[in-house]
Amino acid sequence: MGDDLQSRRTVIAGVGAGGLALALTACGGSAETTQPAAGGSASQSGALAGGTLAKTADIPVGGGTVFKDQKIVVTQPTSGEFKAFSAVCTHNGCTVGNVSDGVIVCPCHGSKFAIADGSVKHGPADKPLPAQQIKVEGDQITLA
Template identity: 75%
Template structure:
């Protein structure tokens, strides 16, 4: 009887750990495994496929798409930018967008959401710009 309960508990624990997100939207908090209020999750799009809706990218914040290694920001209303999500310091994937900067969790490098420029090291090179297209309310990979 205990073996059945143990296996069921194990299955529950395994399913609770699975199903991670490939995106994280942040605009004042840090990224977590569970969606934050207002955060969106989506499946990995193909190149040229829909990445997000414009309404999904917060003004003054951004969304990290881990699988595509891209971060899309909206520095001001209606202005969308995209950058590599790979930190130029040590190759870690950036982890959050907060207070107008993209933050790398490995060594706390920070990059501006408008231009990808380093605002705080140890990184000394900006995040490279990435190509996206904004048509109507859709953001797609170029």
């Protein structure tokens, strides 16, 4: 019976480690794309074909999209006005997670930044997100 109990423990430990590895892979993968939520946010990796970061229709008005691979967040504070900021939080260097209710949100410590100018709306961050250069031509948004 001792060997049988040990075998069950080994199997359970193996499943637990495998499940953890699967969960870590799912959370840390670079191909994460989420659909815009009610608050108007999305998270994407990679760029579209031809060097295009996004289409203007992909960035919700009053919201934005985080492009994790490029470490950039693109927002549309008002219809037709597109802004871009570094997606690296100025507090502790985490990548911001999403855009919700008109602010860019860092999941690490809860800092929030304005979608219009990257200014701090809620700490602990005390410096704004640096602006980034993008180019909007027609319905295409590219890095400048």
